[in-house]
Amino acid sequence: MAFKEIELNMGPQHPSTHGVLRLKLSVDNEVVLAIEPVIGYLHRGMEKLWESLTYRQIVPLTDRLDYLAAVSNNLAYVLAVEKLMGLEVPPRARYIRVILAELQRLASHLAWVGFMANDIGAMTVLLYSFEDREDILDIFEAYVGARLTVHGVRIGGVPFDLDEQVIGMIRRVLDETPKKVADIEKLLNDNRIWLHRTRGVGVISAADALGLGLTGPALRATGVAWDIRRDLPYSSYEDFEFDVPVRPGGDVYDRYLVRMEEIRQSLRIVRQALGRLRPGEHRVKVPRVLKIPAGEVFHTIEAPKGELGFYIRSNGTDKPERVKMKSPSFINLQSLERMSKGYLFSDVVGILGSLDIVLGEIDK
């Protein structure tokens, strides 16, 4: 039975496109000839909307971009605004931000490994990883009251100080997570089916990855050691000791290993930050009506999914003239076609999963 080339429409309603992504595939039998991602089904006009909101009002909206990593979005935007204002944040606030951002990275990576494994058919991993993620969301709930759209970073600092209860919860997560991650790895790392589905699948070279602007763990899995936390430190990341995991293969398996290692490194950072937390102010006073003198700024952070940047141009009023967002999911999705050409249709699901995209961030 030989098909000629057939067009296959994957999504926007499909179990493994992670939201409302549509992929136009050309397949020959099951071999992928071309892929065209069609985006925009979740477009909410965020960037235009922000032009009519004050600097402060924008922060909670950034939660809705990458909804699996709300704190990272808050942090990227707030850091950009603070850079524009020339605002210095007290060290305790910076450390709390680091703790929150790393916990968010943990939550995001755990959700990722679950979805990814589910796409490949190992559905138990999804439930295991979500159980771990639940503990982290509980921390956010105890800290600010929200679980998903956290709004945990404010201009000038963080909304609350870390109290004993929250610190206790964080310590418990620090103790429990390595065990739970080891459970997941036991299910996957040496599983022949998992290895066959991930190793040598969706390979991209370092040169291609750089050319397509691939960022984050996917880039580090091609052998490029680039992590903004280490290379352009922000929010006092330079105080902490951590490794940047790098793998040479550029395939789905390496992306998996990089992220699993990042989970451990995040735990390390949180542990150090908790240990070095000194009493002090957790925020500086910022005027209620925030007018920022005319100017422009661009600031990037290492979000769980890659390099997340905000460009802000102000015109001296309390609202920005233009906010532009450089979202890692949007950029990483570009390399999907390069990665999946010539592989099987089943692999597209795994490759797409390995990119860790969130449609809220792609469509904005």
Next chain:
Amino acid sequence: MTALTLLFDLVIPALKIAAIILYPLVMVIVMIWMERRVVAFIQGRLGPNRVGFQGVLQPVADAMKLFFKEDIIPRQADRLLFNLSPVLVMVSSLLAFAFIPLGGSFEIKGYAIDMWIAASPVGLLLVLGLSSIGVFGIVFGGWASNSKYPLMGALRSVVQILSYEIPLGLTVLTVVFFSRSMDLVAIVNHQKDARVWFGFLLPVSFIVFWISGIAETNRAPFDLPEAESELVAGYHTEYSGMKFAFFYIAEYAHMVLVSSLVVILFFGGWLPPFPNVKALAFLGGLPGFAWYLIKIMFFLYLYIWIRGTLPRYRFDALIKLVWKWLVPLALLNFVIVALAWYLL
């Protein structure tokens, strides 16, 4: 006395036929409930536990929902084949149960009652043949839907089921070497006389048969024809309501069938375990049907356990597994068993 015998002759077969149709359906209900609960426990959650005691009525509630759902036939579908295929799938998997012995014979007032409907001399062939007819249902369903995902699911399914039939047939032959019969009842009786189950005599046959059986039923890790994350729902994507339920029930009935075959061919059917140990003779006190149920439950549980643990194979690996490993292994096993049989 003749009137009573005549009554028995009429009533008992009718009751048996009703029972053998209901039996797989009841097992399907039990199995659906068990699958959802067991997978839930494997994954650290509770599963359905609201409808009835511990959620046992959940499958019934699901069936009611499906029963009242709108029956949608896509406009471009081939109506005849589209309607025919769920029937084919369902009938073929239910019909095969006619040849499955659920227990030994027993007597009521001097009248012998067998726990099977038909003890055909070629029962084994008939069961395998009938269960393979189901693949036509899958192909017709996938093709008649006139939609791409079902078509891909159907194509995968054909290749998969046809490939895995071969090791299945080859391993069954090794059992026939020993039993000298294709009658399933005779096969069990032979294991009774030999005082050993074929599973322990032919471990390779059992393992190959079991792996192929999982693939035959399109279950994880070989559930490619309906791989949710790839093909949405595979060959039954376009089906809704009771037609969808037919595919669903047929799949579970097929699992019960394969488990029954494993138990009958390799683990002594309704026979109690340890017939050689005097101290455990009381195990024979349980009726044969109970032993049969306990044994198939173990294999049905294995199905669920595997599903909760393993990721899904990719298509090339699936085909590689059968043609590069299972078929040569089954052939080798066949030759060795034949030689052993000839020489000893």
